[in-house]
Amino acid sequence: MKATAVAPANIALIKYWGKRDIPRNLPAVGSISITLRDLLTRTSVEFSPEFKADQLRLDGEAAPESQRARVSRFLDRIRAWANFSHPARVVSRNNFPTGAGLASSASGFAALTLAATAAAGLELPPEKLSELARLGSGSAPRSLYGGFVEMKLGAHPDGRDAVAIPLFPPEHLDISMLIAITTRQQKKIGSTEGMERTARTSPYYRAWIETGPADLAEMRRALAQRDFAKIGELAEYSCLKMHGLAFSARPGLIYWNPATIAVMQAVRELHYSGIPAYFTIDAGPQVKVLTLPKHTPEIEALISALPGVERVISTGLGEGARLIDDQSTTPEEP
Numbered sequence: 659m660k661a662t663a664v665a666p667a668n669i670a671l672i673k674y675w676g677k678r679d680i681p682r683n684l685p686a687v688g689s690i691s692i693t694l695r696d697l698l699t700r701t702s703v704e705f706s707p708e709f710k711a712d713q714l715r716l717d718g719e720a721a722p723e724s725q726r727a728r729v730s731r732f733l734d735r736i737r738a739w740a741n742f743s744h745p746a747r748v749v750s751r752n753n754f755p756t757g758a759g760l761a762s763s764a765s766g767f768a769a770l771t772l773a774a775t776a777a778a779g780l781e782l783p784p785e786k787l788s789e790l791a792r793l794g795s796g797s798a799p800r801s802l803y804g805g806f807v808e809m810k811l812g813a814h815p816d817g818r819d820a821v822a823i824p825l826f827p828p829e830h831l832d833i834s835m836l837i838a839i840t841t842r843q844q845k846k847i848g849s850t851e852g853m854e855r856t857a858r859t860s861p862y863y864r865a866w867i868e869t870g871p872a873d874l875a876e877m878r879r880a881l882a883q884r885d886f887a888k889i890g891e892l893a894e895y896s897c898l899k900m901h902g903l904a905f906s907a908r909p910g911l912i913y914w915n916p917a918t919i920a921v922m923q924a925v926r927e928l929h930y931s932g933i934p935a936y937f938t939i940d941a942g943p944q945v946k947v948l949t950l951p952k953h954t955p956e957i958e959a960l961i962s963a964l965p966g967v968e969r970v971i972s973t974g975l976g977e978g979a980r981l982i983d984d985q986s987t988t989p990e991e992p
């Protein structure tokens with residue numbers, strides 16, 4: 659009753675922000691993401707009647723109680739489906755900073771979904787894996803697949819069609835991503851709380867929901883045409899639209915720091931000088947720069963030198979979550 663999985667982080671090009679059903683964790687808008695090759699979570703799950711209670715180790719330490727409880731609630735559903743009640747030992751490791759806007763919840767819950775269902779002996783169809791991952795974190799189903807992935811908004815009230823689907827494999831378009839880490843501190847307001855506050859207080863929320871489908875359609879088209887300039891322009895647009903929405907909550911949500919803005923401005927300068935570079939930012943201060951592989955070294959050198967940038971991680975597109983041999987080692991730092 660033990661299994662291990664590896665799952666990659668993903669970064670949304672068309673952002674998800676807002677929930678239409680909080681208990682079922684259903685998104686209020688669809689989203690489109692890319693799956694990253696080198697930012698990985700590795701998670702082992704073992705169920706045993708010998709364990710006294712669920713245990714969670716995260717990056718080598720006992721996890722805080724709130725996180726352990728979140729994982730226990732998630733495992734309860736799997737235990738109910740598999741018809742047993744054994745406690746679990748969960749050991750999870752990220753090869754990148756946790757909880758600072760680098761999609762650790764997405765890779766974390768995608769890895770947990772695969773490892774826990776396999777350890778419980780459940781063989782589930784893709785839509786059920788998506789549903790489980792979504793209950794852990796709204797962006798987690800996207801990490802189940804590689805390359806370019808859409809998280810469907812879905813129309814059914816119970817969420818059965820709010821699932822991730824692969825759009826194109828990683829080889830479809832050779833994109834490179836540079837991640838400028840501007841702080842390693844955990845964010846103060848998580849995405850769930852931020853989304854609820856935005857839905858409750860922002861006068862722009864309705865417009866955000868109404869314009870979501872058109873953004874998705876435009877991105878699907880740009881991806882099908884491998885139109886990198888369009889993809890980048892749309893990704894920046896969706897990012898700034900999401901942050902504009904977050905600013906308009908009350909009190910406003912500001913996820914950026916001075917280095918975040920310095921990187922955004924440097925990327926804009928590159929763009930104006932004819933280099934294909936675009937930024938996107940999630941609910942945190944790190945800036946992800948989309949570019950083509952041949953420009954990566956130049957851009958990496960430039961943004962690494964900006965004040966406040968602690969380090970830059972360079973990656974490309976990769977495969978989705980997969981089960982691995984329990985004995986294999988932790989993925990190396992990128």
Ligand code: PMV
Nearest residue numbers: 670673674796797849940941
């Ligand atoms: O999966 P969550 O609940 O952490 O939400 C992720 C929200 C953003 O990262 C800001 C946008 C996205 O689509 O990934």
